[in-house]
Structures are given as structure tokens and as C-alpha cells.
Amino acid sequence: MSQVNRLPHGGRIDRSKPLRFVFDGRAYDGYQGDTLASALLANGIVLVGRSFKYHRPRGILSAGAEEPNALIQLGQGARSEPNIRATQIELYDGLIAESQNRWPSLTTDFGAVNSLFHRVFPSGFYYKTFMWPKSFWMKYEHFIRRMAGLGKCPTEPDPDRYDKLHAHADALIVGAGPAGLAAALAAGRAGARVILVDEQQEMGGSLLSDRHAAIDGKPGAQWVADALAELRSMPEVTLLPRTVAFAYYDHNLVSLMERVTDHLSPTSPEALSQPRQRLWRVRAKDVILATGAIERPMVYADNDRPGCMLASAAQTYVNRYGAAPGKRAVIMANNDSAYQVALDLVDAGVSVAAIVDVRESADGELAAAARARGIDILVNHAIVSVAGKLAVREVEVRRMAGDGKSVTSDGRTISCDMVLSSGGWQPSVHLFSQSRGKLTWNQDILAFVPDRLLPGQNNHSVGAARGVFSLSGCLVDGHAAGTAAATAAGYTQSAGNTPVANAQPAHGPMRALWLVSSTAPLGHKAKHFIDYQNDVTAADVALAHREGYRSVEHLKRYTTMGMATDQGKTSNVNALAMMADLRGISVPEVGTTTFRPPYTPVTIGAFSGIDKGDFLDPIRKTPLHSWHEQHGAPFETVGQWHRAWYYPKPGETMHDAVNREVKAVRTSVGIVDASTLGKIDIQGPDAAWFLNMVYTNAWTKLEPGRCRYGLMLGEDGMVMDDGVTSRITENHFHMTTTTGGAARVMAWLEDWLQCEWPDKKVYLTSVTEQWAVLGISGPMARKLLSEVAPDMALDDQSFPHLSFRDGVVAGVKCRVYRITFTGEATYEINMAPSYAMHVWRALMQAGEKYGITPYGTEAMHVLRAEKGFIIVGQETDGTTTPQDLGMDWIVSKQKPDFLGKRSLQRADTKRPDRKHLVGLLTEDPNEVLPEGAQIVAELKDKPPMEMVGHVTSSYYSPNCGRSIAMALVRNGRNRMGETLHLPYEGKVVKAKVTEPKFYDPEGARING
Amino acid sequence: MLLIPCPFCGKRDEHEFTYAREAHIARPTNGEQMSDAEWAQYLFMRKNPKGVHYERWMHAKGCRRYFNVARDTVTHEIYAVYEMGQPAPAIERENGR
């Protein structure tokens, strides 16, 4: 018979909408409105998983986010997701779920032998067992990883879409129980912009499980429905159900995760047409934390048997889901709230065998009502054992001794199939703690409550989240906080009246009993679990205490308590309080745990949103990109730019293509797309003065129409960027930077102008994308240009090296710079990007008879390396001075000041034996050194050897007919001719130190 | 994630800004006369206080202006923002902070 424990009526499920789902390969039925947990319970399934360390059979403990046991592998294939709490999975038709951490099946699990050997898994077991011998770790790890561990990650890419959204609010209200709803109504009526979030599918919080509450004369559920209807009618109010506020950051920034389609079949059209989840970042003027409280289980012997549950969870399953967790309950409690659970169960037709109250008396209103219903109440009693391996069968109860630290022989067994416990309530202070608020201990409710807020944050905890548990208290709190938030944001409309609750039974005092004694000493026969998810027992806490791990942080790390997916929501306070008892001090003296994001686990996909694959980072393309693509060029990524790398012809390897391109430039003419060069337009009467400050060489005497290479240093004297800058007119310069350094240089120049020299009149504009740049280089470059630019005078007198001219090229107004990065005669033709393709095609056409060859970044690098031209960031690494590079010639001795000048005089930068840039020629001319290879002067049989430098650039040079390399080598300039050793990849390569110039060292080719 | 009040644009999220080092460190005009130790003081040594820190930020994805911020390094409270060239304001904090 299906749904054996489904109640005939009651609850918020829709019995007219049956759903079919599969758990561990078997099909079951549930209803719309069920969670996976409530549907499993309705079907009489209490065993849902195996524990992490001991593989103990486990059932469902809770009905919410705090669930430590019922972790489920949800879905199949690429959409399979591990460690999802069954208590938060909304049932949909066709849902497929599997239990975790068991093999071959839940009822027969081989890993359970861990339980027999539990003495090898005490606290600190990782530290103790695997300290020695070190080499054994690999073997242990294999074993542990297989036995321990929870669900499985799919190996396929996630097929779902995720989204991100930013929002602002006057009041962000977290939690839509009575306090949160009252706050939202007040703030919303006053006119404030409100975002109300709740992690559950339905808003209403505790009112959804409460059959007795009435507000403003209406049943609780009706008041919730009316409140939501009113809120929906307010244009400035946003309601976000199925949304968890999981992180609280600085300056009131709160992250939310909205589960948009998780409640739908993942392949349904409705699910596929929307993002699966949405990450919100909300900046709120005020955050109202109406996050409620979480019930604590009591710590009694074998309290993890399937069927052991939080009392309030059983109440929720019965009242809200119409699902009984069992047929016959025994309830153990240290407070009055469990009595209401007993009454609700009896009302629903579920039998309550006994209430075991650890207090010495139970005389409250609720206890009287329970007695009147004929429920057996055993005061000053405790459950000392729970029988039933795969499901609770019976409990043994004993009268407690006077101090509560032991039990008497007076007792009996009671048969039952569930044990419901209530150890009191801990306010959900997670977000308050994440906002870096300080907590304080409240001895009346035996719980941590919010105390002081961090200055700069603005939030208000209301209702149960601050330890106010009465319904009327929650409503008063929420209404006041909502009104205050709206007033503070400047809204003056009426917030309406405070909602009024019906009379609720009063609750008597609690008893602090953090460990329920058994008949055997702690750690023998039975286990008292504190942290179910990490299998941490009371005996582990006692062991940590004996071994001196007594502060909260030590306790946590030593036992692993409070870690993993539930972050100790049901266990932290119990462990702290037990440690306090052992140490004979108060709970706050042991410490409080600091909560960190996330409150519950968040899908990684939600963090990345659409920022993945091609959308991870913007791609910058030059106006000639499509031409490069059509001609088969692979692209090299330089910053965000995609640059043509080389242009292979059919059958060519990369090596073939690069050699052909490099040779063409030296013998005829090559053409390169240099549009990615950083370009900064610099204007103003102080522009020349400014360049004098930011470059190492002199700029004031540069004539308009001329260009000059410049080196830029940091204030520490280290090379930062280089490039050619041209003087357009007296007060107008055009600076070029490296492709990757453009943004950094722009910020650097702005920094000095704005912060240090604000009185100077210099104006900077980034013009990188306003100019496309085509370079033609080689002995035939001038001839080629003369054919497409017949009106330009190109002889060396009219247009010398290091100058520029404006002219018409292929019918287009261009600015042509005569500067070179190859050592050959080179013209860099600049134009509006929209004309670049036209000019490029015209040059290709006119150059055909010369065998014009497009070349990519790889050939460009080989060409410049042949000449010994540096690339900043390749030959330099932030610790390289101009002198290290052998570039003294560019450092002015005359200028009184420039950035980095003084640092070049520091003792360390003046040191003669720093690492110098040198050339390296391998003994074997065909051996191309790997870039980054380490260099040793004194070779030894095996490491360690003293390393004296590394290879910075290395290529095969077809023009030299051999490999060439540049390297930074300690005292390198004084090692000319010396042979150094490069051990790598199991061999040692010998190389001779040379000048870093390999081709045309005298620069004769510059005029073609 | 801080909410930084740009003096020119208003409150904006931290990701629009770049941090630009400690404020009120003037570049010496007599570097040549300074000892290495004195120069190192300017170049390398920074305050790193627990409490109020005067620092520069740049609104990189906005107006691209540099400005000064007085920020508490413990709480991230921003006590003041002020334009370049203005003196550091004295910050009096309430007791117990």
C-alpha cells in the first residue's frame, strides 16, 4: 500500500495532484506541496542515508535547512547533484533521487564495518594516524576517500543556465514567518522599497505548521495569505520565495540565491526557458533578520537511529505535510514546546507513548493539557537506550539521579517507532554573525542571541532570530523594525497597526542538560551523537577535552565538528555547552562559533552565471580579425586581445609557417596587424615636461614630426613599459604602449597627474581603438608604399627613420610612422579602423609581385629577438632596471628628475653583479631552449645547484640558421664567452654567453 | 564588498574602484640629496594601522578620478571622502569603537 503514513486529511499538500518519484530505484507516490522528505515519510521510508564516518543507518532529523542526515544525490547524468537536503527538495513528477555513502545498498552496507572499528576513528584521527610514516599517506588516502565521502559529482559540464542580478532596497527582509511578514507589511505600507525573501517554497514560516495561531482574528494561514496578497499589490515590494540569503558582506551587501526552476522537472519547457538559479546581490539600507530559530536535538544514547527526529520537525510533517513520521512516538524534552508537538500528534491520530521530561517537574499549561489528553508524562526521566538498527523499535527510560549526571535503576522499556527530542531553540544568528555582529549568551533560553552590531552595518534581528519566541512578540518586533526601516529611509505614510495574535500558552523554564546519561560510561556500548553529519560524538568532545583541545576553534578542528554542508546548525551549541560543562565554565567562556558564508551550500554555477566560456572575459578583436580568420590564422591571447599568431599554408607546421614569415620580412616585405598597440593621446602646455618625468630619456627637444623610443620606470627604478612616442605638434604627443600594458600605463599616468602634479596642464585620452595600425616591414617596404601612396615623399631625407608623415595611402588619409620592431625598414600605417580592411587589401594586392607575406605575433617575436629588442614582461619581471638590460643609453644623465631616477642610485640597483640580459647560443644549433629554463654556472651531479639565471626568450632563427635565446644571468655582462649549463628534461644543455644581438648587430638594414 | 561614496559620482560598489595606496605621501623633490634609508622610507614604508587609514581610491569604471578616503581597517566604516590636495580630516571615533 502506498503512502502508508499519509494522514487522511490536513496539511498544505494538494491531494488532487499526485506525483510519482523514484528513490533508490523504486517508484513512490507523493503530492504537490511535498518535499522529498515528507513524501518519503508518507511512504513509511525512514532509512535515507548512511553516515559519513561510521556508515551508520540514518533517517530524517529535521524539516528544513539544518538537516545533517538526509543528503541525497538528486537527478541523473550531467544534472546529477550530490548532498542535497531531502528536507528542501520540492517534489515534482518524475523526480529521481538516490541515497548516498552506501554500497551496495542502504540496508546492507559494507562500509558499516567502520562502526566495528570505531576505535580507529576517534577525534583527531587524521592527525594522529597519518603523521607517520609520511609515505603511507597515499595508501591511507585511497582507502579513506573511497569509504568516507558523500555524493558524487557529475563529470559532464553543467547543462543548465544561471543568472545574476543586482538590486537595491530600503529594507531587505530575510524570512517570511510572522515577524518577517509583519515587518514587510509595515515597511511596504509606509512606501519603502522592500525585498522579502524566504528559503521555502511557501511563505509563512512557522505559521504554516501551527494549527492554533490566530492573528487579527483570522487563522494563522489565512492571515499569511492575506498578508501576501496585500504585499503583492504593492509595486515597491518584491517577494522572493525559494530564495536563501546565504551571505552578508560589508556595507549591507547581502547575497541571495533564488531557485528559479529547481521545483520543476529539469527538462520541462518551463524549466528550460528560464535560468535554473539566480544569484542576487542586494545592497540594502536596512536588513531585517527574521530568520527564526532552529531546534536542538538532545544528546542521548544512540540518538541517530532512523526514526530519531526533532520534535518540531515531526509537528511540521504532521501539520503542514499531512505525513506522519511514524505510528507511535516517544518524546524527550527539556522545555515546554515539545508538549504542543505531542498534542498536535494526538490530534492527528498519531499515538504518543510517553513524554520523557528531563526536568524535575512539568506543571505548565501545556503539560496540563497533555495530561488531560491521557499522555503519559515521565518527569525527571531520560531515554538511556534506543533499540532498532535500521528503524527505532523501542526505548529504555530511567529515572535520573538528582544531579542529572547519572540515572537510577528505576525504569522501563517503551515500544515506539520514533523518538522526538527537543533540547531548546537556537536563534538563527548566522547572517547576523556574518555581518560581524557580536553574540551574547541568554541563560533563560540557553542560546546565543545577537548583541552588538558592527559599525557600518545596519541590520535588526526580530522575533525568534533574537530569542523572542512568542507569536505576539514576533509580530510586535517585526512591525516595529519594518516601521523604523521605512522611517529611516524617509517614508512617512502610515505603517498600519501592529498585528495582534491570539493568546498563546505560556512556557515554563528549561533545564540545561547537555548530555543525557546512559547506563554505561560515555563511549561504551552506545554513541551519543552531537554532530550527525561528521559523526562527532559526546565521547569525541570528552576526548578533545582530555587532550587539551578546549577552545571552540580547537574543538572544531580537532573533532571536525560543525564542518561540512550543514555547518553544525544542530550541533554547535550542544558541543560548546558540553565542553563548558567539562571545563566547569559557562558556555560563552568557551567561546562562540563565528559563522561564515554560505548559510547553505550554493551551486558554483550560480556564482559564474553567464560568465563562462566565451563570456568569461570580453574579447577584443582588431578590424582585420575576419581576414586573419579567413586566412587560417590561429589566435594568440594578449590581455583581452586576440592576435593573429601565424598564417599556416596548406601542409605547413607552425614551425614551417613562422620560418617562412620571418624570412620574407628579411628578404622582401611582410605585413602585420599591429592595431592592438596601446595608444594614448597627450595634449597640453606641460605635455613635454610630463613625458620628461615619466620616461627615462629627454623629450623637450624632440621636434614635431619626430618619434622617439621611451622606457618607463616605476618609482622603484624597475622597467614598467616601453614604446614609441611621437610629437604631433608643440603641445600634442601620441604615445604607444605595449599591448598588454595599455590600461596599466594609462592609470599610472593619470595617477601622477591627478595626485602629484594636479597643477600641470596635461590631458590624456586613450585612443587605442581609434587608430588601426598596419605595419609593412622589409627591404621592399618602401617600394610597396610608394606604389599605394604615390603622393608621399619616402626618401630618407624627406621621411627619415623615427619620424612620421600624414598622407594618403590607397586613397585613405593615414598617419605613417617610420619606426621598426624588426630592424628592417618599416612603415606603421595608422588610420581610422573602418578603413583598415581596405588599406590592408590594397597593400596585399600591390605587394603580390613582391611576395608580400602576412606575419603573426610569433614571427614578430622571432624578428625582434634576432635584433635583441626586449619585450617588457618577457625580458623584464618587475625586478629589472634599464642597466640590467644594457640600456644605459636611454637613461638621461642630465635630467634633474624623472620617475625612478633616485632608485637607480640605491646600493642594490647599482650593484655590478645584478642579473644582466645576455644572449645564449647553444652548443647544438638546433637545440631550442625552453623559455624559463634555469641556468647554472657550476654543474653538479644532482641538485641542489646554484641557479644564476633563466632563459627569457628563445626561438629558432631561420635568418641566423640556428637557435637563439636571451637570458637574465647574474653578472652576465662579465661572462661573455663563458659556457653555462642548463639542466632540464633529464639532460644538460651547454650554451655560450653572447651579446643579446644575433642579426645585423650594427643596424645597417634600417633604411632598406 | 564596500559601498564607496565617490565625491564626483555618489555611492558606488567597490568593484568600480581600484585601490591606489596610502594617501598623503608626497613625492620628495630633493630625492638626490636623500640617503638610501630616507628614500626607502618614502618608497617602501607604509603605515598599515588598525583603525583609521587615509588612502587613495580611483573610480576606474566611472569618472576615473582619484580621491582620498578615511576608512576604518577593522570595521570598514568610511568616515570621510575628500578630493586630492585637501588635508586629511581628523576623525574622532565614538568610545568603545
Ligand SMILES: [Zn+2]
Ligand atoms: Zn566617480
